[in-house]
Amino acid sequence: MGRKILFITTDQQRFDALGCNGGLIARTPNIDALAAHGINYNRAHPQNVVCMPSRSTMITGQHVSTHGVWMNGVPLPVDAPSVASTLHDAGYKTALIGKAHFEPFLDPFLRFAENQLAASGTHSLIEDGYLHRGFDHMESAAHGGMGTFHYAQWLMKNHPEAVPMYYRVLDMELQVSALGGTNTGAPQAHINNIPREWYHTDWVADRAIAWLESLDPDADWFCWVSFPDPHHPWDPPASELHRVNWRDVDLPVGFPVDRAQREAILDAKPAQWRKWYDGDFVSNYEAPRRWVPNTLTEDQVREINALTHIENELIDEAVGRLMKHVESRGWGADTDVLFSTDHGEFQGDFGLLFKGPYHVDSLMRVPLIWRPAPSAGVDPATVTAPVGHVSLAATFCEIAGLPQPAYVEAPRLPMNDEDARSLGHERVLTEWDSVLFGKIVGLRTICRDGWVATACLPGSLHNGTEGELYNLANDPLQQINLWDDSAYRSTRDDLLTDMWDSLPTPDAVRRECDAPV
Amino acid sequence: MGTVRRHIYIDAPADVVWGIVGAPDRLHEWFPIDSCEVVGSKRWINLPSGLRFEEDIITLDHDLRRFQYAIVNNMIVTHHLATVDVIADGADRCIVIYATDIEPEPMGLVIIGAAGSGLKKLQSMFSPVNGVS
Numbered sequence: 001m002g003r004k005i006l007f008i009t010t011d012q013q014r015f016d017a018l019g020c021n022g023g024l025i026a027r028t029p030n031i032d033a034l035a036a037h038g039i040n041y042n043r044a045h046p047q048n049v050v051c052m053p054s055r056s057t058m059i060t061g062q063h064v065s066t067h068g069v070w071m072n073g074v075p076l077p078v079d080a081p082s083v084a085s086t087l088h089d090a091g092y093k094t095a096l097i098g099k100a101h102f103e104p105f106l107d108p109f110l111r112f113a114e115n116q117l118a119a120s121g122t123h124s125l126i127e128d129g130y131l132h133r134g135f136d137h138m139e140s141a142a143h144g145g146m147g148t149f150h151y152a153q154w155l156m157k158n159h160p161e162a163v164p165m166y167y168r169v170l171d172m173e174l175q176v177s178a179l180g181g182t183n184t185g186a187p188q189a190h191i192n193n194i195p196r197e198w199y200h201t202d203w204v205a206d207r208a209i210a211w212l213e214s215l216d217p218d219a220d221w222f223c224w225v226s227f228p229d230p231h232h233p234w235d236p237p238a239s240e241l242h243r244v245n246w247r248d249v250d251l252p253v254g255f256p257v258d259r260a261q262r263e264a265i266l267d268a269k270p271a272q273w274r275k276w277y278d279g280d281f282v283s284n285y286e287a288p289r290r291w292v293p294n295t296l297t298e299d300q301v302r303e304i305n306a307l308t309h310i311e312n313e314l315i316d317e318a319v320g321r322l323m324k325h326v327e328s329r330g331w332g333a334d335t336d337v338l339f340s341t342d343h344g345e346f347q348g349d350f351g352l353l354f355k356g357p358y359h360v361d362s363l364m365r366v367p368l369i370w371r372p373a374p375s376a377g378v379d380p381a382t383v384t385a386p387v388g389h390v391s392l393a394a395t396f397c398e399i400a401g402l403p404q405p406a407y408v409e410a411p412r413l414p415m416n417d418e419d420a421r422s423l424g425h426e427r428v429l430t431e432w433d434s435v436l437f438g439k440i441v442g443l444r445t446i447c448r449d450g451w452v453a454t455a456c457l458p459g460s461l462h463n464g465t466e467g468e469l470y471n472l473a474n475d476p477l478q479q480i481n482l483w484d485d486s487a488y489r490s491t492r493d494d495l496l497t498d499m500w501d502s503l504p505t506p507d508a509v510r511r512e513c514d515a516p517v
Numbered sequence: 518m519g520t521v522r523r524h525i526y527i528d529a530p531a532d533v534v535w536g537i538v539g540a541p542d543r544l545h546e547w548f549p550i551d552s553c554e555v556v557g558s559k560r561w562i563n564l565p566s567g568l569r570f571e572e573d574i575i576t577l578d579h580d581l582r583r584f585q586y587a588i589v590n591n592m593i594v595t596h597h598l599a600t601v602d603v604i605a606d607g608a609d610r611c612i613v614i615y616a617t618d619i620e621p622e623p624m625g626l627v628i629i630g631a632a633g634s635g636l637k638k639l640q641s642m643f644s645p646v647n648g649v650s
Binding site for chain 1: 565568
């Protein structure tokens with residue numbers, strides 16, 4: 001009997017969402033306990049700041065240029081490497097419960113296995129003799145009660161009256177809706193009268209517990225529990241709104257209250273920032289096309305933050321239930337728990353919401369915690385070295401006692417900073433590419449030695465000379481762009497040289513985008 | 518307006534490929550739909566998700582090898598024109614081009630993703646293994 005692996009992810013959760021990372025509002029004692037008894041990564045970045053590319057990195061252990069899922073809507077090939085397959089082949093029982101999103105959501109032709117599974121009422125699929133993505137059991141959920149997901153099917157069958165209680169994410173033009181359903185008019189904020197026990201966070205925990213309960217006590221298992229929250233829409237159960245009164249919430253430190261100051265900060269960044277803020281250039285499908293960020297009010301920022309904190313508390317309580325169940329099965333000492341998210345969220349920073357081609361901490365700095373199995377005797381630590389999701393696959397294999405697979409592009413996560421040095425965790429890379437009906441944006445980013453440097457690739461707004469450079473110690477909010485400051489030219493050039501040397505070479509032919517999301 | 522396009526080369530004479538592409542009632546043989554029905558210049562297609570689209574057949578030109586159709590009477594799609602061309606590239610090879618203009622824009626990506634699958638299926642139908650000719 002070996003070590004079991006509980007991999008918990010959220011969606012679009014900021015680093016500072018958690019108490020263990022300095023969050024002061026949402027109460028997250030269960031996740032904080034994982035950090036206290038494990039390894040908390042202070043500088044973890046995703047390899048892309050939207051869902052599909054980021055999640056594809058988690059499962060493949062590869063950078064975006066290698067796995068080829070360069071934006072949402074590009075499906076991960078069915079024969080792509082999967083750490084779940086590696087673990088399955090080694091005898092692990094494997095499950096993914098919650099949001100998968102290696103394949104597009106918007107799929108009326110039911111071309112993709114993730115959508116076919118729920119439609120056919122099954123939980124696994126064998127293609128060409130291989131288990132789809134290596135999971136014995138897949139049970140899907142997304143951000144509401146609609147769509148081809150197991151949760152949506154369950155809700156429709158058992159509580160059909162609750163389906164329309166959720167916010168309707170897409171409008172009639174299939175655009176991400178800009179409407180707000182609360183007094184502040186905040187986009188994608190909504191009063192959801194669904195009972196808490198029917199809400200997707202609790203459903204995901206319930207289904208994960210049911211799968212764990214089905215396992216033999218001696219089984220080795222890998223369970224990826226993937227909560228769809230706190231990704232918008234911000235519509236937690238109305239019964240929970242008492243937890244955080246938005247009127248009591250302070251504005252985030254990253255929200256410059258003075259409009260002139262806010263716009264001056266944006267103007268010092270590459271063009272995609274200010275042009276989106278003014279509604280002149282919507283580069284990607286992940287934010288409402290009809291929402292103009294410069295209309296964002298202080299009350300809207302307060303309310304969205306409050307709703308997010310509530311969703312984070314519900315996730316934490318679900319994590320607590322999962323941990324209790326693991327203990328009750330007698331697996332507590334032998335279970336490794338890893339916690340992270342796919343990317344962050346602006347939540348008001350710079351006067352913005354949602355996400356896009358903006359490589360700053362709001363979107364790039366993510367919670368990452370590894371609580372090794374207590375039986376492994378690993379000392380708790382805080383790791384300051386830069387690490388990325390690209391190391392997750394190798395970490396899972398290390399836990400399972402397997403050699404590092406040939407397909408991964410980064411070593412396992414370090415157990416402390418000394419371990420990070422010996423493993424070569426010097427830098428972390430993040431890529432962005434988007435093409436939306438002729439609007440083209442590309443970014444490449446390196447974080448190393450307390451600096452973040454982003455190069456803009458030639459595209460609709462950039463000629464390839466623009467970029468961003470931030471000193472994380474002096475400018476933790478990344479409001480002072482040093483890219484064109486001659487005093488930092490050599491630092492910038494050194495970082496960029498390292499970045500280009502370290503990035504994998506993408507395939508010559510880019511994979512097709514098959515859906516907006 | 519969403520405007521999208523995909524193409525594929527097929528190792529078969531254009532007339533042979535057109536025999537399938539130019540038959541509106543054979544769409545289900547290569548496009549990822551469950552079934553279709555053609556009555557005069559109308560076609561109804563049934564998607565695996567249960568959705569059903571009504572279409573007008575706009576152009577069926579056997580000389581040009583061009584097929585055009587439009588989704589109509591649809592709650593979401595307010596404008597649509599799809600064009601499929603089969604163009605000879607020598608005697609034994611052709612290129613099939615599928616292009617769509619559509620409102621709302623996001624629907625273009627969904628349709629063209631399905632068209633991409635369809636074109637690959639079409640190509641496989643003429644591979645030496647499957648041997649349609």
